[in-house]
Amino acid sequence: MQQMNSIVAIFKDERDQGLWAAYLDGISALWSITAHEGLGHALERLIGRGIDPCLVILSSRLYPTEDPELVARIRGYFPEAELLLVSSSEEPSPPLLPLCADTVRHLAVNSIPGDPLGKEYFEGVLQKLVAGRPWTIGDCLGSRTGVRSIDLRSSNQKEGVVGALEAAIAGVGDEFELFRQRGALLADELMENAMYGAPRDAAGEKLFKKGEQRELLPEERLVFSFGFDGETLAMEMADNWGTLDPDLVVEYLARNQAQPGGWDDLGGRGLFLIWRFFDHFHVSVVPGKRTVVGGDLRLSRTLDPEAPRGFHITEYKKGDAA
Amino acid sequence: MTSQTNGGSAGEFDYFAIEGTVDAGSERYFKDLPAKVRQSRVRFDFAAAGRINSMGIALLLRCFKEIREKKQAEITLEGLTPMHAMLFKMTGIFLLASPVAAGANGKGDPV
Numbered sequence: 001m002q003q004m005n006s007i008v009a010i011f012k013d014e015r016d017q018g019l020w021a022a023y024l025d026g027i028s029a030l031w032s033i034t035a036h037e038g039l040g041h042a043l044e045r046l047i048g049r050g051i052d053p054c055l056v057i058l059s060s061r062l063y064p065t066e067d068p069e070l071v072a073r074i075r076g077y078f079p080e081a082e083l084l085l086v087s088s089s090e091e092p093s094p095p096l097l098p099l100c101a102d103t104v105r106h107l108a109v110n111s112i113p114g115d116p117l118g119k120e121y122f123e124g125v126l127q128k129l130v131a132g133r134p135w136t137i138g139d140c141l142g143s144r145t146g147v148r149s150i151d152l153r154s155s156n157q158k159e160g161v162v163g164a165l166e167a168a169i170a171g172v173g174d175e176f177e178l179f180r181q182r183g184a185l186l187a188d189e190l191m192e193n194a195m196y197g198a199p200r201d202a203a204g205e206k207l208f209k210k211g212e213q214r215e216l217l218p219e220e221r222l223v224f225s226f227g228f229d230g231e232t233l234a235m236e237m238a239d240n241w242g243t244l245d246p247d248l249v250v251e252y253l254a255r256n257q258a259q260p261g262g263w264d265d266l267g268g269r270g271l272f273l274i275w276r277f278f279d280h281f282h283v284s285v286v287p288g289k290r291t292v293v294g295g296d297l298r299l300s301r302t303l304d305p306e307a308p309r310g311f312h313i314t315e316y317k318k319g320d321a322a
Numbered sequence: 323m324t325s326q327t328n329g330g331s332a333g334e335f336d337y338f339a340i341e342g343t344v345d346a347g348s349e350r351y352f353k354d355l356p357a358k359v360r361q362s363r364v365r366f367d368f369a370a371a372g373r374i375n376s377m378g379i380a381l382l383l384r385c386f387k388e389i390r391e392k393k394q395a396e397i398t399l400e401g402l403t404p405m406h407a408m409l410f411k412m413t414g415i416f417l418l419a420s421p422v423a424a425g426a427n428g429k430g431d432p433v
Contacts (some may be wrong), residue, residue: 185375192375210350
């Protein structure tokens with residue numbers, strides 16, 4: 001009998017496995033294996049037991065550098081499974097260009113030791129990947145935190161929305177000031193992307209140029225939402241274009257990461273900054289229907305420009321919730 | 323955004339003070355700026371600059387590349403907030419221009 005909704009986690013060795021033990025502890029229907037004893041045999045054993053995972057977790061100590069073909073092999077065994085690459089925050093970010101080629105759209109970076117929200121967040125990611133549910137802005141906010149949603153009608157609203165977000169982050173001192181600036185930049189980039197990146201014609205060409213003043217088209221809907229619970233600031237930008245290509249997002253992140261200084265010639269600069277400035281970055285796309293770009297950042301976490309960052313980019317078929 | 327252009331006390335450098343938000347609306351300013359450079363050293367003061375978004379970063383990169391390539395000038399940046407410094411580090415601005423720390427006399431010293 002096949003076991004659905006199970007998760008397979010593949011690590012390099014016991015030491016690698018141990019790094020993630022606390023995160024995976026208590027996860028039901030999880031099969032954790034190591035590659036050093038022969039990955040092929042281990043996977044064959046799982047198949048022999050009727051394991052058909054909906055999610056395969058891969059360690060960055062194996063992929064993409066040490067075993068670049070690993071994703072292709074995994075897909076040979078489990079073609080329907082979603083793939084999640086996991087990487088340690090204490091190691092350099094894995095190179096992202098191979099992830100583009102292999103359409104790996106989920107990367108999780110473990111949190112600083114002792115951070116309970118790290119495990120909580122990771123468990124939430126697994127639950128959503130297994131259930132096929134998108135991240136929502138409320139997922140990382142305190143239960144009684146209000147979320148403010150603003151329907152945008154014009155590009156002229158941007159500064160007002162940024163100001164409202166800054167005002168919501170009540171607090172004084174350098175820590176709060178830097179946090180407000182991070183939040184303001186993220187809001188700016190999210191709205192710029194939705195205003196000027198999302199609207200496309202049938203040939204995929206942009207309809208509007210950055211910097212030009214514009215009103216929304218009659219059927220166009222852009223909603224910016226944010227909430228702050230005193231520690232976590234979460235925000236998202238939803239549009240009803242659904243033109244963002246999930247694979248292109250990973251490619252943008254990879255190319256901008258690989259070519260610092262080549263930035264003026266590269267696309268996706270705004271998405272790259274959004275990814276770098278959020279602690280957690282999520283994109284969900286229903287092609288032709290809806291795109292939601294969002295994430296959260298935490299006041300207590302200092303921003304290290306070079307620290308590895310995760311992302312979750314999910315594509316849903318039309319008709320799915322997103 | 324506004325700016326001012328001054329020679330140094332000994333006419334040794336060009337000085338540009340950047341004010342306000344740097345974004346798509348700053349395109350004309352940064353496109354025209356390299357033509358104003360006369361000296362082999364250029365100082366940009368960001369103390370009065372506000373938010374710099376991805377379009378602003380792209381404009382700065384293009385501007386700085388042109389100054390370095392066509393004017394053969396060295397660029398230093400002063401008055402950076404921690405936010406500016408983070409942004410510039412992660413986007414490669416510091417590969418083209420060096421940050422300076424404010425010294426006791428108010429003049430910038432290379433960091």
